[in-house]
Amino acid sequence: MSGSYLAKRLLLTLPTLFGVIVIIFVLLRVVPGDPIAMMVPPEAGPEDVARLRAVYGLDKSMVQQFAIFLGALARGDFGTSISLKQDVFGLVVGRLPATLELALVSIVFSLAAGLALALIATHLRGRWPEWLIDGFNSVALALPEFLWALLLVLALGVLVPLLPISGRFDPAVELPLATQFYLIESLVRGDFSLAAHLLPYLIMPALALSLPLIAVITRVLKSSLQDALAQDYVLFARINGFSAARILVRYALPNALIPAITVAGVHFIFLVGGTVLVELIFSYPGIGNMLYGAAVYRDLPLIQGVTIAFAVLFVLLNLLIDLLYLVINPRVRHS
Amino acid sequence: MKFTRRQVIRAAGASALALPGLDTLLWSHAARAAIGDTLTIAYNAAPAGWDPNTGPQTTSPGNQSIYRSIFDPYVIQNTDLTLGPGVCDEFGWNADKSSIRFRLREGVKWQDGKLMTPDDIAWNLDRLTDPNGGGPLQSIFASIKNIRVAGRDITFDVTPWRANMLERMSFLGIYLIPPHYYKEVGKDGFEKKPMGSGPYMFDHYERGSFLRLKAFHDYWGGKPPFETVIFKFVTDASSRVAEIERGTSDITLDIPYEEYDRLKTKPGLAGDCSPISDIAMVFINNEGPFADANVRKAAVFAVDKKTIVERLHRGYAKPIDTLLAPQYGAYDPTITTPYNPQLAAELLAKSGYSREKPIELTFQTTRGYKPKDYETVQAIAEMWRKVGIKANIEVYEIAKHFELRAAHKLAPAAFYNWGNSTADPESSLGSSLVSNSPHSSWKGKDLDERLIPLFQEKDTAKRFEGYKKFDRYVAENAYVLPLFQFYQPVIYKAGLGFKPHTAGYLLPFAMGAKG
DSSP states (O other): OOHHHHHHHHHHHHHHHHHHHHHHHHHHHHSSOOHHHHHSOTTOOHHHHHHHHHHTTTTSOHHHHHHHHHHHHHTTOOOBOTTTOSBHHHHHHHHHHHHHHHHHHHHHHHHHHHHHHHHHHHHTTTSHHHHHHHHHHHHHHHSOHHHHHHHHIIIIIIISOOSOOSSSSOTTOOOOOSSSOHHHHHHHHTOHHHHHHHHHHHHHHHHHHHHHHHHHHHHHHHHHHHHHHTSHHHHHHHHTTOOHHHIIIIIIHHHHHHHHHHHHHHHHHHHHHTHHHHHHHTTOOSHHHHHHHHHHTTOHHHHHHHHHHHHHHHHHHHHHHHHHHHHHOHHHHTO | OOOOHHHHHHHHHHHHHHHHHHHHHHOOOTTTTOOOSEEEEEESOOOSOSOTTSSGGGGOGGGHHHHHHHOOBSSEEOTTSOEEOSSEEEEEEOTTSSEEEEEEOTTOBOTTSOBOOHHHHHHHHHHHTOTTSOOTTHHHHTTEEEEEEETTEEEEEESSOOTTHHHHTTSSSOBOOOHHHHHHHHHHHHHHSOOOSSSEEEEEEETTTEEEEEEOTTOTTOOOSOSEEEEEEOOSHHHHHHHHHHTSSSEEEOOOHHHHHHHTTSTTEEEEEEEEEEEEEEEEOSSSGGGSHHHHHHHHHTOOHHHHHHHHSTTOEEEOSSSSOTTSTTOOTTOOOOOOHHHHHHHHHHTTOOSSSOEEEEEEEOSSSSTTHHHHHHHHHHHHHHHTEEEEEEEOOHHHHHHHHHTTOOOSEEEEEEEOTTOOGGGTHHHHHOTTOTTOSOOOHHHHHHHHHHHHOOOHHHHHHHHHHHHHHHHHHTSEEEEEEEEEEEEEETTEEOOOOTTOOOOGGGOEEOO
């Protein structure tokens, strides 16, 4: 991997982000929903609507608004939220860690479970565990994340009340933490009792997000493993008397991982997008939840801020996946 | 082994039905009814901001339960929407109704322990009138002029005249904040740690997750019933059901009626479903097919509201023929537009329409914004079809409804829910039908001629009589299609003392452990 490749990829993200910003800005002003019309009281007259439109800068043309927005953005100013009356950048930065932690735990669940299930299904091919895993995959893929979320609430929140239903921690608890990365910070500090308090709040939303991804990873990896097991080098290993488990993990797995990581990377981006509804169902205070609130109030600066944050996250994830692919795939690296 | 998506969804649905039954076997309900020192509310809305008087969240009725826990209004709104003494123990218009006087109660304290002064009230009144403050209600409060303080009395003139100004001082954007604290911490500081004079003090806010409040022991209204109050912001209705069913919340509201019926009979839980000041209605536009009076009247007579309420709302709504709820001052129960499909068909025939040759129009509605909104519109469309009106249903978001309404571009028929907790007819019947309002859909000179004098009428009895006449005129001419008054389902632990509020509030201060 050369430095120039990395620089080129990073440079390419800039026009992508600019394009995203333009699309978001225009779309928000074209799609229906007027924040002023929503906030005026019954007794208001047209002059009140005009006054509030001016207060929130919505009386200017779209081009003027875009020029003002872009100028402010260049100075690192994402604007002020109409509903929260706070700096949008601060709000997004304040809530992003919660979503990142949730996404991180989800991807850890997905990778660990996907890997384990694919290995088991391949190793016990043609036997009942494989059918069971195939059945699980069909179920996990058939339901969207929000439906999983609702079923988990019912099953593990009400019927067998093992896990908390809402929030990020117990409202009665004071958190002695300096950052918004609650779980990560508690682990870094070595405060495992606090981490043990926080983790249960993450399990259900993370599981809801990761179940479809687990199924995808399992399927792709299982198929790649079967392809790898048909290769000559595996036959050679068998002739040499290596155990089936060793051949699977030591020789087939590294080669089978490449397509699985590519597919997982793409689906991970969908997973981050899925946080909006899942955060809402679990009252989890991430940016997805905030985006919902912003949409309800048609808080244009906040919707822009959160959507740009999602866009930056997607672009960076894509970049990361490309780089990872470069690292694990020698054919791409040396091409 | 492969499953189709449909098979999986069916199996999930079956499991969802079966699981609550198993819950009874696994759970002991004994501890559920108990209420401790902490009240936990699974609430359906989270305030976007903490300044209760500026910003769009000011006009959201859902935020008022929380604001009223921390802040005091000038005048208290009782559970039946009548006005009562609060921080101001005396209040009212002067004899010629040109000014309003408040008298500050002795010994009222801000939550930092400082005494509230009449000047504090005057500062708050002045702040309401700031045209650049971003307060959406400034247009109303701009009528507050010439604020003066004498002893414990605070008086201001109401110019131009606003009949419902006193009621307005109890509802939306009228909360008292301490001037000394606001000046000290500034706008941003106040957003981080708001302060008022209400029964509960702001303690911790986890945005999008929960709000923790602590009892204010020096509250003028007495010791608050709970040491700690937690509002959990659970915007998803099924999650609120799960919260109360599991017992991790003590009370919740706004859940599907089917769930309400199921939960209220569970051991340890109790329920209340009382009328609130929200009226489901259909806006009728004066441009298009409803310009024809026969079509309008037919559209009203063709709707069987009783059936809609019984079948779709399980009886938890009250069919209504006016935009005024029975709790409002000018409500007249004799104004009725009874279901009469035969008359509807005859009226349509006069204009040349029938089942075979129907008049076609667009009917806009939200889906899921209010309970059974889309289903209600579907039912109405079917009732209309039977008499000769073919309605094409168009679903949109509530934000689009507001935008179209402000631009006078709503479809000929548009479903909406009009909430008016001031109980004054001006805030619903008046505002929804006066032509210069961004909230009216029918714009009629005849209506303006009748309404505008009522806006100026100072004699309350005459004003209410005028509104009754106006209401009858509206019903006779079918300028709007009122449907029903919503009920609010509330489920709570049986050990909790709960009293419903017509504005739909859940006020922790008004609750307490039973016995």
